[in-house]
Amino acid sequence: MSRPSTSTESTSNVSVSNAPDLEGWTRACDADRLVPERAVAALAPDGAQVAVVRTADGRLFAVGHHDPYALANVIARGVVGTRTVADETASEKTGQEATGQERVVDVIQSPLYKQAFDLATGEDVEDRSVSLGTWAVRERDGVIELGERTSEAGHPERTTR
Amino acid sequence: MSEQIEQARPRERVVVIGAGMVAHRFVEAMRSRDDAGRFDITVLGDEPRPPYDRVALTSYFTGRDPEDLNLGGAELWADPRVTLAKRTEVTDVDRNAKVVTTAKGVRHPYDHLVLATGSYAAVPPVKGNDLQGCFVYRTIDDVAALRGYVEELRAAHPERPVRGAVVGGGLLGLEAAGALQALGAESTVIEFAPRLMPLQVDDGGGQELRRLIDNLGVEVRTGTATQRVLAKRGRRVTGMEFADGEKIDVDVVVFATGVRPRDELARAAGLEVGERGGVVVDDRCRTSDESIHAIGEVACIQGRVWGLVAPGYTMAEIAADALLGGESSFPGADTSTKLKLLGVDVASFGDAFATTPGALEVVYSDSVTGSYKKLVVSDDAQTLLGGILVGDASAYAGLRPLVGRRLGADPSSFIVPAGAGEGAASSLELPDDAAVCSCNNVSAGQIRSAVDDGASNLADVKSCTKAGTSCGSCLPIVKKLFESHQEKAGIAVDRSLCEHIPMPRSELFNAIKVAGLATFSEIMERFGTGRGCDICKPTIANILASLGGGHILAGEQSTLQDSNDHVLANLQKDGTYSVVPRIPGGEITPDGLLVIAQVAKDFGLYTKITGGQRIDLFGARIDQLPAIWKRLVDAGFESGHAYGKSLRTVKSCVGQSWCRYGVQDSVRMAIDLELRYRGLRSPHKLKLGVSGCARECAEARGKDAGVIATENGWNLYVGGNGGATPKHAQLLAQDLSDAELITAIDRFFMYYVSTAERLQRTAPWLEELDGGIERLREVIFDDALGLCDDLDAMMTHHVGAYADEWREVLEDPEKLAQFTGFVNDATDADPDLLYVVEREQVRPATADDRARAAAGELDLVDSERRPVMVAGSTLEVRA
């Protein structure tokens, strides 16, 4: 089997440096590369693969790119949107209590088996013990930057692989 | 203890004579209720096939496969307790020895005997009734012989139409006339009585029916007695002569003058038979011999023989119940029927001829639109007793269950004007005990409990109650009952697409088209709420694409696409993609194959031939897709749209050019069709097939649109699919020219695209289409909805605007930028992508493979197909 080269035209115009700066932030991409409502995959300062999203109203999120059910790195390729959820489960991460009321959350959906993950917490909206993990993200001087991990991933009992 | 008794008792032998519709229902009832396994059932039938739907016999002429008519799934006949002997005529019943003997001399002992021998077609004693070219209309063999004869005549006399005559202007006769028409023969219907369908309709209805049938080109002669069938020379029919001496030229005569019970075995065995035939049974279907039951058309129950299937089914259930120790008895039956004869609706129900003392008639007749409607009501005009509907029988499903009940409104409001009648009937609340489906004896209450028990769609209701599964005339009312009860039970009949779009896809499509909107934001502002989700975003993207909205990755549209459409490839389980170049009609040059092979080899892609006659290359990383496609596009390939809800492939056989059986160039047609419809976005994937002859090697009838070559052109079948619920496509039109074929498919596709629900394939769409395939024909060929120009324009636009999606991506740096592994590290490939080499190709490593690799038991390679080290040990790859 011969070996094709990894670099292709598609990635040639992208900055290659992702070394963290002194404060621990690393460059993801130019701000205008991030189309609202469509995630990109990037490497965080800790080397983790993350999905970076800007929602239509301009907020930034970074969650894990690894799909905990499919065990594949695909989350950034999912559809971004909103989901109305019954707030029946308490979130350990936010210390939020179950209210039993409905609320609308920003989600990214796995392109493989379609679970919806809360962009703010990384949690699967239907099973909040499963989570993608979250990272700090900001925009500075027209550049999107990734910071440290802000919550851990949680794994399901069953996976599909 | 009871188990021991059960075991000690030998199983009882049930022998059923006749393998018709009612025998089938009997066996089904026995098998579903004999939980203890007490009975072994042997069914002896003289026809060469399992029981089939005789009621639908005429559909044989509209291209339905005779096998589609079979009743009882393979499971029923494979049941070890059930034995079905085909081609087995019973010639003797020995009641003393309790044994029946077949024509071949095989003896079958019984403990219980069930006679289900049905009827035979009666041939009137006119001279010449046995000439070659005389037929009856009862079995598949009968209709196959009729068809063969007409086709033979057509071939022998291509210069003139085949002339057919049907003796008998009742239900059967009109069905037969329809069959002759479907075979391309002229037909004349000859009826002795002064009007058509004398048993079902009155004079007024008969007149309207005659007018409608005349308009269809069928000649009708009422009040005419047939004297004899003539043959000029030899034994072939050439004409017939009437009682008044008049003669006409005909080539084929079909006798449809009624049926007689096949009670000859019972007579010979000394069982009591009725005055006008039929084996006499009591209300529990027992004959004068208590070990023998008779059911269906052969039975004479409550003094009469029933020539309809519904009472037969009731008898089958009663006989099964009796064998199992039950007490149920025959509740009586009615002759209500709704038929479509030659495309004309006729319904007759309850006391249609107003024989109840004091009964009043309310008649609405309109020869302009061709409809006749009569309701019979009680003397106080409060209670519905019966009615006759000719031309427009849409009110039947709503009215029939109301027979014997108070109407609660002015009777005329149910029939005048058209449309309002339906409204009035449907606004009435049917009581639980009202019979809705008379074929299968299903009440309104049973439909409601099915909903309560969790049936969540119409198909569920049909399969658990059997309502609407025989003649289907009650389906509109079943649907209404289902929907209104769902609503009442608080099961909101939520037709919204998702939480953001409050309407189904079909309505959204129309709304977007009419409003002329072209962007997601505008659409959400106008018709939706919020920012969307993975249901409405791809659906709207798909609709915009169907309406010709430009490249699917242009601007905002790009953010709407699901993962496959977003990168124009098919996502696989490990997060890599597969690549499918288009190979129109499955035809490819050796050089083309070499290009694909070299790409696969250079990128280490797993290679497989698909079911759609093309080649799938698996295991490409997102960042490799542009390089792969650059090579393919440079070599002249284009996107195969395997990733889209869109046209996939047109499968073909090799056809006339090479095959000694082919009658048309199927490959040429397949390529033309594929190039015409490539890139067409639709509610679900679309597949086509083109076969070069009736041998059907391209399996076209398993496709959304299947084209089969004939000597004279092409037959078009629509609404087929493979997959989890396979469906054969139904014949839409015959012997089309190339241009006619393309117009028909254009309109079919665009009508489907415009009106189907999200992820609804053509088969369920057609099943739900009011009026089914006939309606589709009217829309496509008769322009019944005035849509044809619009559908044609949509397709013309599609064909003109087509451009290869991949070529455009390769030419546009902005679109190309989306194909990155990581936006901040162009050199890093996902290190978690690991593969096992198996049968000389790669496949994704499972969790288990990874564990074995870590333990040094298995070799893995990475996405560059290099050997990898897992957990510190170096692995070598096999060459």
Ligand SMILES: Cc1cc2nc3c(=O)[nH]c(=O)nc-3n(C[C@H](O)[C@H](O)[C@H](O)COP(=O)(O)OP(=O)(O)OC[C@H]3O[C@@H](n4cnc5c(N)ncnc54)[C@H](O)[C@@H]3O)c2cc1C
């Ligand atoms: C064209 C057509 C249209 C119709 N349309 C309608 C309709 O719209 N609505 C409606 O209600 N009804 C309709 N009918 C009538 C309906 O088909 C019959 O009522 C129904 O088939 C009766 O079922 P059965 O089992 O009693 O008889 P059959 O279905 O006739 O079955 C009897 C079987 O027994 C076999 N048999 C007989 N004697 C022997 C023997 N000695 N040994 C072995 N086998 C034997 C026969 O060959 C036959 O296969 C229609 C019939 C026809 C022909």
